[in-house]
Amino acid sequence: MINRLVEKIEQMEAPIVVGLDPMLSYMPKHILKKAYDEKGENLEGVAEAIWQYNKGIIDATYDLVPAVKPQIAMYEQFGLEGMSAFKRTVDYSKEKGLVVIGDVKRGDIGSTSEAYATGHLGKVMIGGKEYRGFDEDFITVNPYLGSDGIHPFIDVCKEEEKGLFILVKTSNPSSGEFQDQLIDEKPLYELVGKKVAEWGELHMGSSYSYIGAVVGATYPEMGKILRKLMPRTYILVPGYGAQGGKAEDLVHYFNKDGLGAIINSSRGIIAAYKQKGYEKFGEEGYADASRQAVIDMREDLRKAWMASK
Numbered sequence: 001m002i003n004r005l006v007e008k009i010e011q012m013e014a015p016i017v018v019g020l021d022p023m024l025s026y027m028p029k030h031i032l033k034k035a036y037d038e039k040g041e042n043l044e045g046v047a048e049a050i051w052q053y054n055k056g057i058i059d060a061t062y063d064l065v066p067a068v069k070p071q072i073a074m075y076e077q078f079g080l081e082g083m084s085a086f087k088r089t090v091d092y093s094k095e096k097g098l099v100v101i102g103d104v105k106r107g108d109i110g111s112t113s114e115a116y117a118t119g120h121l122g123k124v125m126i127g128g129k130e131y132r133g134f135d136e137d138f139i140t141v142n143p144y145l146g147s148d149g150i151h152p153f154i155d156v157c158k159e160e161e162k163g164l165f166i167l168v169k170t171s172n173p174s175s176g177e178f179q180d181q182l183i184d185e186k187p188l189y190e191l192v193g194k195k196v197a198e199w200g201e202l203h204m205g206s207s208y209s210y211i212g213a214v215v216g217a218t219y220p221e222m223g224k225i226l227r228k229l230m231p232r233t234y235i236l237v238p239g240y241g242a243q244g245g246k247a248e249d250l251v252h253y254f255n256k257d258g259l260g261a262i263i264n265s266s267r268g269i270i271a272a273y274k275q276k277g278y279e280k281f282g283e284e285g286y287a288d289a290s291r292q293a294v295i296d297m298r299e300d301l302r303k304a305w306m307a308s309k
Contacts, residue, residue, distance in 0.1 A: 001099065001137045001138065001162050001163050001210065002205035002208050002209065002210045002212075002234060003205045003206050004099065005067060005099045005138075005234070005262070006206075006207065006208060006234075006259060008066030008099065009066050009259065009262065010259070011066075012064065012065065012066055013298070014064060014066065014294075014298045015261055015263055015301065016064075016065045016067075016262065016263055016264075016294060016297060016298060017065065017066070017067040017068060017101060017236070017262050017264045017265075018057065018067070018068045018069065018264075018265065018266075018269050018270065018290075019068075019069045019071060019103070019238070019264050019265060019266025019267075019269070019270070020057065020058075020068050020069065020070040020071070020266075021070070021074045021103075021266045021267065021270065022050045022053055022054060022074055022075075022270065023074060024046065024049075026053070026267065026271040026274070027049055027050075028053075028273075028283035028284065029283060030283060030284060031049050031053050031056075032045075034049075034052070035048040035049035035052060036049075043078050043081040043082070044081050046078050047078055047082050047085040048085075050074075050075065050078070050082065050085040050089075051088050051089065053286075054070075054092075055092060056286065056287040056290075057269070057287055057290045058089075058093055058096055058098070059096075059287065060287035060290050060291040061269070061290055061291055061294050062096040062097065062098055064291065064294045064295065064298070065098070066098070066099055066262075067098055067099040067100065067262065068089075068093050068098050068099075068100060068101070069100075069101040069102075069103050069236075069264055069266075070086060070093075070102060071103040071266070072086060072102060072103060072104045075089075086134070087134055090134055090136055091135075094137075099137045099138070100136045100137045100138070101136065101137065101138040101139070101236065102120050102134060102136035102138065102140070103139075103140050104120060104136075104139050104140060105140050105141065105142050105167065106120070106139065106140075106142065106153075107142030107143065107144055108145065108149055109145050109148040109152075110148065110152065113148075113149050113150075113151075113152035113153060114152040114155075114156070116153070117152055117153045117155070117156035117157075118156060119133040119134060120133060120134050120135075120136050120139045121135075121136060121139060121153075121156050121157060121160055121162045122156040122159065122160055136162075137162055137163070138162060138163040138164060138165055138212070139153075139164060139165070140166075140167065140214060140236070141153055141164050141165070141166050142166075142167050143166050143167060143168075143192055143195070143196070147199075150164075150199055154199060154202055154203055154211065157203055157210055157211070161210075162210070163203070163209075163211060163212060164210070164211050164212065165212040165213060165214050165234075165236040166192075166196050166199070166212070166213055167213075167214045168189055168192045168196055168213040168214060168215050168226060169193075169214075169215045169216055169219055169222050169223070170214065170216050171216025171217055171218040171219070171239035171245070172216070175216070179192075189222065189226070190225065190226070190229060193213065193225075193226045193229045193230050193233075194229055196211060196212075196213045196233060197209075197229060197230040197231075197232070197233055199211050200212075200230070200232060207232070207259075208232055208233065208234045208259070208260065209232050209233055209234070211233070212233055212234040212236055213226070213233050213234075213235050213236070214235075214236045214237075215235050215236075215237055215253065216237065216238055216239045216245070217237045217238065217239030217245025217246075217249065217250055217253075218239045218245050220249035220250070220252055220253075223237070223249075223252055223253045224252035224253075227253055227254075227255070227260070227261075231255065231260075234262065235260060235261045235262070236264060237250060237253050237261055237263045237264060238264045238266075239264075240264065240265050241265050241268035241297070245263075246304075247300040248307070248308075250263060250301065251304055251305055251308040254305070258305065263297075263301065265293070265297055268293060268297070269290050269293045269294055269297070270290055271286075272286075272289040272290050272292065273285065273289035273290075275293075278292060278293065
């Protein structure tokens with residue numbers, strides 16, 4: 001799957017993943033009204049609105065980007081109905097040829113990790129038949145429990161030719177409370193980065209490992225260090241745009257081949273119609289606004305890359 005992701009990034013010249021993190025405040029009124037009229041102003045109605053909202057964005061952007069990243073918490077908050085919308089989103093994204101990165105941040109040990117991995121990346125046998133749960137292509141994983149928590153995920157990834165993005169340095173302001181603490185005069189995030197590179201050797205693709213890393217866009221100097229520590233690790237970079245990450249700060253996350261990183265934008269794309277410069281699209285044109293935001297982001301990243309050479 002990492003080979004396919006890299007190929008799609010090269011073909012589209014767009015190292016971009018759209019974060020499908022729907023919130024009620026992002027929803028155009030006409031989508032909510034239609035869903036509530038059909039399903040009721042309840043959890044089922046919200047789930048229908050989420051699905052229709054996501055579908056519009058996917059239809060408007062699937063030919064421009066290689067991947068999407070649905071954040072599971074935005075669906076879980078609406079219970080079983082929300083999780084149904086999550087599954088519909090994953091399945092539809094794959095139908096449109098997109099690579100799906102499930103932003104689930106799971107992390108445990110033993111049989112619990114195996115169950116998480118199976119539910120999101122693998123399969124179960126029931127009555128002699130094979131069934132798949134959510135069936136994403138990659139998921140995000142928390143490494144806090146160490147190798148005992150990561151190896152069960154890697155085992156399933158090997159079986160399914162799927163991958164992980166492991167949290168190394170996150171973009172939130174308080175991440176340094178743990179991640180920046182020094183151990184033998186090295187910050188913890190560097191030690192985690194080295195470990196991710198080590199785990200990555202267990203499941204390699206053609207040029208990059210199936211085992212990637214998450215490194216926030218808001219810490220570019222740390223990103224530069226981690227890029228050197230993890231030369232064959234694909235880096236998922238959240239925090240571009242609305243969270244403060246700038247294109248010129250992201251060039252260090254890439255290798256000299258122009259690959260090695262994929263940049264996430266969530267509300268900057270999916271709620272673009274609410275932002276300055278895209279108001280002309282209006283609520284009815286929210287999906288067209290999302291498409292334009294992707295085009296603008298792609299050009300922003302391209303210019304920054306060219307300027308860095």
